[in-house]
Amino acid sequence: MINGVKVNLNPFRWTKVSNLVVMDSPIGTGFSYADNSECYETDDSKTIADLYAFVLKWFHEYPEFLSNPLYITGCSYGGAYVPTLSVKIVKGIEEGVKPNLNFKGYSVGNELTDYDILLESKVPFAHRMGLISDKLYEDLRISCQGNYWNSIHPDCLRKMEAFKKNTGGINVEHVLLPHCHVDMGMSRSTRYAEERFQMYDGCEENGYEVECVGTNDIGVSENANAYQHVREIYCYVSHI
Template sequence: MPCTSAFTPIHTFMLMVWVPLLISWAWNTQGAPEYAEVKEFPGFDGQLPSKHFAGYITVGNQPHKRHLYYYFATSERNPSKDAVLLWINGGPACSGLDALMHQHGPLKIIDDVTTRRGPVKLISNPFSWSQIANIIYVDSPAGTGYSYADSDGDYITNDTKTVSDLYEFTLKFFAEYPEFLPNPLYLAGCSYSGVIVPVLAQEIVIGNEAGNNLNLNFKGYALGNAAIDIDIENNGRVPFAHRMGLISDELYEDLTSSCRGNYWKNTDPDCLKNLEAFHVNIEGINTDHVLCLPCKFELGLCLKPNCYDSDQKEYSLPQNSEYDSIHCHIFNTNQKRLLDLETTRQTLHAVPVKISGEWVRCANTKLNYQRDIFSLIPYHLNLTSKGYRAFIYCGDHDMIIPYTATMEWIKALNYSVIKGWHPWFVDGSIVGYNVQYDHNLLFATFKGAGHTVSQYMPREALIAYQRWIDGAGSL
């Protein structure tokens, strides 16, 4: 099923108007801009492990310019040869700096009781993906993190506009950093970025096939617990809850018979009655990781009450709970305390608060974001059938985007299995299971991880990513 027509006007405009200018610019540029280099990172004592750069790439045209903030950490291994990984955080509208400091970036923010009132501190991340790759973290769309727009109307956006801006961002980024053009390019993300990454990948492929894309050396993409098909992901939570022992066999049988596989947007009275019982059973469960205590902070996955199932709620523990007061509160506030300081913004080449607004981790209220791409299965089919590599992985205790839902949409591709469900190991221990499909598609689970795998299992996530990025078809 073709899926390029919706974006053909975007691509045609870029080819005809400013892509040739970017190519000329790249050929005449002498490498990374010195003004963008980050010499130190606030709260971190010591020398940065590799060269870091930060700043803005402006997309759009007056009066609708949008300024997308990026942080670029070059590889600690071999930056001239290692892959370039463009990381697009989930949300929609979760800052890339959150992924840098809480997932797989070179620095790790300290979230414990010692940092509740004192200065925010960071340490080196021993499991950073920048050990083996050059990583671009981007705040997208405008209104996310440090990114901003000149016109308030540009804070009303959707998937299509986000992809358009990211495509322009990617081309302009490599025009500023042309020495990385020969490096293999991969896109990656988690959660809601599953809606964005495949479409952006397709735009890059279209440009490459037309021969006017700065010769981007695009190789593939990686996605963790990704939103791919709105029906599959919403209908996947009930069977997942049953697998996890959160609902009884009897309730599950009642749900399957009354709802007939449709557990959202269902108006059948018996189905609605059973769904009410389902929500009672999972009330208070941390859907990010069903074994962990719940926190009160925005994941940012759903900005509108009707875009996901009604079980997407926030929960908080009692105020006297040690977990809530130490972990949940600090996780949500330490980044903001650090990143809203004007001295931090100056050091990281970000504009003042009065221009971009306060830094918000996820789901900035000034954004009005609508999902307008509801199934990405055709994009995956197009990309993988052309030979582009795909690594699809899941924490197996995530109920937001259950691994079972991911397996269901992969089956819809109807690809042959090269190597069926089997364990993969780190130091002799099983850390998950994987399935190798034809067309360079690899699926893997992480045993015991939640919604953001690299946050729950950072060492194993690094090992898996290194095995895949270095060419392994199976873990």
């Protein structure tokens, strides 16, 4: 039981066929913390360097897993981290960095690679999913000329208001489920981004995904030995 939500054991869980190591990155997210406050000042390059150092150290500590095929996976902003980390791993293998990793590939889901591409894909996605009519889509395509979110054309702006009205309450991660929008701890800029991207988290207790958020949960934080550092904890339970 987590925050009053019952978590069911998935009989088809990934851990039956593979070993999973989940990284909360960059430092300060999830359960991750640092003793030095300067470590919280980071960027993509430093995060990749930290991740690579972690991978090498982990396999150094557990060499019995070195023969296993290694796959790097991630989602959302992991669309930037995962490929970059994979390139660093491949270069390390070519340069003879030890331990020698049995790297086989990477996978990203719902990845964020480019904000403009992601934004402009929302209208075609909504049309293909049947969330907007053929007429509205054609009107948008003609009026906006592919520049849906940054256009200053009055007709495009009007059509986009209709688009937002039609899709504003839809969970784009699973269009058949209601959305469960959690803004606890979000900054104003993060809330604004979510409004534009219209990305809502699933909230079905026994469906495809369970989300539970604990902010400075004392029990969890003490167990993580990081009470003063844990700010938000997101838990996902998937049937995948």
